[in-house]
């Protein structure tokens with residue numbers, strides 16, 4: 127893990143950049159803020175820019191920046207992303223995440239997720255406690271690749287913590303830390319696995335399983351779990367939204383889940399901490415917690431980053447940062 131702790135002076139400099147971006151538009155405009163953050167990012171403190179540039183160049187798997195500004199008058203934690211979107215709650219913090227994120231990659235969103243927003247809110251929502259989405263709380267969010275089904279999935283998933291009063295951990299397993307038995311490794315290298323869109327895209331709240339192979343969304347796409355460099359492979363995995371195409375591949379999924387779970391570490395984000403998770407090298411999840419809906423619940427901002435935005439443009443044949451549904 128690579129970690130940088132910002133000084134008070136650096137935090138003040140970033141706060142001043144946020145002031146400028148927020149003041150530039152009469153009304154909070156998240157799309158305009160994305161462009162303004164990209165323009166302003168070269169003015170971030172040099173130490174922070176150098177740290178993020180190095181993380182990108184060295185393909186750091188888990189990168190943490192601590193001490194980002196969180197406004198002292200932060201509004202109560204919204205009880206759902208839709209309410210946050212409507213009120214613009216935590217918009218200064220969205221800008222902070224965009225500013226840092228653009229140093230690692232290009233922000234993008236999904237038409238099918240949180241209404242095509244670029245920066246998402248991760249906060250518990252009533253009725254979603256046991257869902258398989260980021261709005262859950264009571265249920266463990268199992269280790270996953272973000273948007274495992276899609277060829278344009280993020281290179282980095284970034285999370286900025288606004289509140290985390292119970293120090294709930296984000297779980298992470300780095301593929302670089304794993305030692306797969308040789309026969310498992312070679313099975314995982316083969317395109318014998320099928321990946322499905324998760325519930326945050328399909329709007330359903332029931333676990334998908336290999337048996338419901340009907341319909342377009344259930345068709346998914348096949349590919350390997352391990353791919354890329356022989357001795358430092360990339361990884362693609364989400365037990366809730368994948369299946370093996372044959373009995374041996376199905377066994378390999380279960381065996382891999384066990385290996386990933388045993389190797390999991392945790393990062394309990396504090397307000398002002400941003401973590402940049404390499405979505406090709408790390409699977410992440412979350413420990414369960416009790417949501418109280420009292421305005422003080424855990425609250426993160428989430429941003430997907432691509433190392434090459436043209437991957438999106440060629441995929442959807444449009445120059446848009448929002449991947450169509």
Ligand SMILES: O=C(O)CCC(=O)C(=O)O
Pocket residue numbers: 248260267272283285295296297410411412426428
């Ligand atoms: O809440 C967390 O710590 C992580 C949730 C998650 O997996 C996500 O938002 O993508």
Ligand SMILES: [Fe+2]
Pocket residue numbers: 270271272283410
């Ligand atoms: Fe996630």
